[in-house]
Amino acid sequence: xxxxxxxxxxxxxxxxxxxxxxxxxxxxxxxxxxxxxxxxxxxxxxxxxxxxxxxxxxxxxxxxxxxxxxxxxxxxxxxxxxxxxxxxxxxxxxxxxxxxxxxxxxxxxxxxxxxxxxxxxxxxxxxxxxxxxxxxxxxxxxxxxxxxxxxxxxxxxxxxxxxxxxxxxxxxxxxxxxxxxxxxxxxxxxxxxxxxxxxxxxxxxxxxxxxxxxxxxxxxxxxxxxxxxxxxxxxxxxxxxxxxxxxxxxxxxxxxxxxxxxxxxxxxxxxxxxxxxxxxxxxxxxxxxxxxxxxxxxxxxxxxxxxxxxxxxxxxxxxxxxxxxxxxxxxxxxxxxxxxxxxxxxxxxxxxxxxxxxxxxxxxxxxxxxxxxxxxxxxxxxxxxxxxxxxxxxxxxxxxxxxxxxxxxxxxxxxxxxxxxxxxxxxx
Numbered sequence: 295x296x297x298x299x300x301x302x303x304x305x306x307x308x309x310x311x312x313x314x315x316x317x318x319x320x321x322x323x324x325x326x327x328x329x330x331x332x333x334x335x336x337x338x339x340x341x342x343x344x345x346x347x348x349x350x351x352x353x354x355x356x357x358x359x360x361x362x363x364x365x366x367x368x369x370x371x372x373x374x375x376x377x378x379x380x381x382x383x384x385x386x387x388x389x390x391x392x393x394x395x396x397x398x399x400x401x402x403x404x405x406x407x408x409x410x411x412x413x414x415x416x417x418x419x420x421x422x423x424x425x426x427x428x429x430x431x432x433x434x435x436x437x438x439x440x441x442x443x444x445x446x447x448x449x450x451x452x453x454x455x456x457x458x459x460x461x462x463x464x465x466x467x468x469x470x471x472x473x474x475x476x477x478x479x480x481x482x483x484x485x486x487x488x489x490x491x492x493x494x495x496x497x498x499x500x501x502x503x504x505x506x507x508x509x510x511x512x513x514x515x516x517x518x519x520x521x522x523x524x525x526x527x528x529x530x531x532x533x534x535x536x537x538x539x540x541x542x543x544x545x546x547x548x549x550x551x552x553x554x555x556x557x558x559x560x561x562x563x564x565x566x567x568x569x570x571x572x573x574x575x576x577x578x579x580x581x582x583x584x585x586x587x588x589x590x591x592x593x594x595x596x597x598x599x600x601x602x603x604x605x606x607x608x609x610x611x612x613x614x615x616x617x618x619x620x621x622x623x624x625x626x627x628x629x630x631x632x633x634x635x636x637x638x639x640x641x642x643x644x645x646x647x648x649x650x651x652x653x654x655x656x657x658x659x660x661x662x663x664x665x666x667x668x669x670x671x672x673x674x675x676x677x678x679x680x681x682x683x684x685x686x687x688x689x690x691x692x693x694x695x696x697x698x699x700x701x702x703x704x705x706x707x708x709x710x711x712x713x714x715x716x717x718x719x720x721x722x
Contacts, residue, residue, distance in 0.1 A: 327702070328699040328701065328702045328703075329699075331570075331699060332697065332698065332699045335599055335601045335602065335698075336599065336694075336695065336696070336697075336698070338599065338600050338601065339594075339598050339599045339600075339694040339695055340598050340694055341594070341598065341691060341692060341693050341694045342514045342518075342590075342593060342594050342597065342598055342691060342692040343514065343691050344512075344514055344515050344518065344689065344690060344691045345510075345512055345515065348506060348510065348512060348515055349515070349689055351506075352502055352503070352506060352515075352686075352689070353683070353686055353689075355502045356499075356502065356683055356686060357683055359498060359502070360680075360681070360682075360683055376493075379490070383487075383490060386479060386487070386490070387490055387493040387494070390472050390475045390476060390479065390494075391472065391493075391494065393475060394467075394468065394471050394472045394475065394494075397467070397471065398464060398467050398468055398471070398671060399668050400460075400662060400666075400668050401428060401431055401432040401435060401460070401463055401617060401662055402432065402615060402616070402617060402662050402663070404428055404463060404464070404467040404471075405425055405428040405429055405431075405432060405615045406614075406615060407467075407471060408421050408422070408424045408425035408428060408471075409421075409422070409425045409610055409611075409615075411471075411474050411478070412425060413611070414478075415474075415477070415478065415481075417511055417513050418474060418477070418513070418516075419513045419514070419516075419517045419593070419597055420470075420516065420517040420520040420521070421474060422596065422606075422607070422610075423517065423521075423589075423592065423593050423596055423597075424466070424470065425610060426561045426592075426596060426606060426610065427559065427589075427592065428463060428467075428615075429615050429621075430559050430560065431459055431462075431463045432615060432616075432617040432662050433617065433618075433619050433659075434459055435456055435459050435460065435617060435662060435665065435666060436617045436618060436619075436659060436660050436661065436662055436665045436666075437619075437659070438452040438455055438456055438665070439452070439660050439664075439665040439666070440619075440657070440658050440659045440660060440665075441657040441658045441659065442657075442711045442712060442714075442715050444635075445638070445641075445715045445718065446547070446711075446714065446715060446718070447547060451541075451545070451547065454538075454541040454542050455542055455547075455548075456666055457538075458532065458538050458541075458542040458543075460666075460669070461528075461531075461532050461538075462528050462532045462533075464671045465527060465528055465531055465532060465674055466524045466527065466528060468671070468674055469494070469495070469496060469523075469524065469527050469674070470520060470523075470524055472494040472496070473491065473494070473496060473500060473504065473520075476488060476490060476491065476494075476504075477504065477507075477508075480508065486504075486505060486508045488500075488501050488504040488505050488508070489501070491504070495674060495676070497523055497526070497527070497678050497679055497680045498678055498680055499519070499522075499523055499526075499678075499679075499680040499685075500519065500520075500523055503515065503516055503519040503520075504516070514692075515689070517593055517597075518590060518593070518688070518689055518690075518692070519689065521586060521589040521590060521593065521688075522586055522685065522688045522689070525582060525585045525586050525589060526582070526679040526680070526685070527679065529582050529679065530675075530677070530679070531674065531675050533579070533580060533582070543579075543580050548579075551579075557575055557576045557577070557579065558573060558574075558575050558576075558700060558703065558704055558707055559573045559574060559575075559576055559588070559592060560572070560573040560700050560704055561573050561592075561595065561596060561602065561606050562606065562609045562613075562621075562622035563601070563602050563604075563605030563606040563608070563609055564605040564608040564609050564612075565601065565605050569609065569622050569623065570605070570699070570701045571622070571699075571700040571701045571704050572595050572596075572599070572602045572606070572698045572699065572700060573592065573595065573698065573700040574588065574591060574592065574595070574698070574700070575703075576588050586688050587688075590688075590692045591692065591695065593692065594692040594693070594694065594695050595695050595698045598692070598694055598695060599695060599698060602698065609622070616629065616661040616662065616663075617660070617661045617662030617663070617665065618659045618660060618661045618662075619657075619659040620656075620659055624656075625648075625649070625650075625656075626645075626648070626649075626650065626656060626657055626708075627656055627657050627658075627659040628655075628656035628657070628658060628659065629659060629660055629661050629664070631658050632655035632656060632658075633655060641715065641716055642654070643712065643716060644657065644712065645657075645705075645708060645709050645712050647705055647709075648701070648702075648705040657708075
């Protein structure tokens with residue numbers, strides 16, 4: 295009998311359905327407010343322009359590189375020949391590999407390393423984009439132990455999703471961070487050292503981009519190149535991996551993420567006294583093309599809208615990444631539970647838009663250290679993805695964003711997840 299006193303009942307659901315017109319009115323009102331907020335910020339936005347002569351020169355070099363790879367098996371693998379470099383270069387690559395591995399412990403250490411790199415070298419736009427996207431990766435990891443997802447996924451399902459997120463996050467860092475370190479070492483020694491990229495298993499695609507960047511400092515071209523490279527890097531190793539396809543990518547939950555809006559990528563940014571969210575929704579993570587194009591669009595939002603860029607940098611520098619969503623919205627989330635976990639059959643509605651209902655405890659969003667212990671990282675599978683010049687079609691300028699505000703959409707997404715959990719509670 296006690297259980298029924300607290301149970302979210304069919305009557306509650308009927309009341310909720312009766313409230314739909316009121317809820318829709320508030321949604322449209324919030325949407326109108328978002329558009330009103332966006333307009334002056336978008337007026338100052340600019341497109342991310344890639345230099346046409348630079349693109350043409352790079353494409354010619356890539357065509358030559360691939361033709362050479364077709365004739366020479368060793369060249370096609372860009373194999374690392376340790377005997378062909380000096381003792382000093384061998385020591386340097388060993389030291390950079392050790393530094394990479396020290397920062398590749400977990401999502402927190404990776405995300406922090408990206409920000410350090412950007413603050414010291416702001417011409418490396420990709421480092422800040424990677425920092426903000428990696429924050430999202432950490433939040434997705436801790437959501438698996440948070441307020442709602444334990445009611446929707448079994449322990450085994452959550453373990454597999456975490457492995458998937460962790461593997462992608464770790465492999466991108468393992469590939470990209472030594473590239474950033476090698477650029478830093480090149481600055482220190484005042485000469486380009488990008489012939490050493492094969493020591494870290496980096497694709498042949500990246501050396502021309504880094505050497506061009508060394509000469510011209512075209513940040514946008516390097517950033518788009520890194521977006522392409524890192525998504526290609528995880529395509530076969532993670533997204534198309536047989537185990538992850540069966541246990542994660544092809545599952546109903548993963549396919550339903552669009553419906554539940556679990557695939558939002560958000561960039562918290564300070565604006566006046568508020569912490570607002572910019573970003574967009576990744577409709578299909580399994581699509582390589584979409585991941586690359588979304589990455590480019592996120593870059594345009596983060597670096598093409600001055601207010602978002604300034605506010606995001608301010609947020610990133612002020613708020614250490616913990617993996618908890620309380621990092622950006624402490625009014626809704628808490629990294630410590632306010633009471634024991636609520637059992638099925640005793641769930642109550644907590645959210646009222648972007649506020650908590652009176653008397654409701656904050657949504658539980660643990661830090662990464664509390665949610666998932668560190669685990670060993672398996673070696674990267676060998677191979678070079680760059681075998682077809684058609685991929686160069688992704689090297690293109692990016693239009694100025696036409697929309698970016700996710701504050702209202704994120705609140706709406708949270709509400710959809712809560713209602714899904716509560717509706718499921720009726721079946722218990």
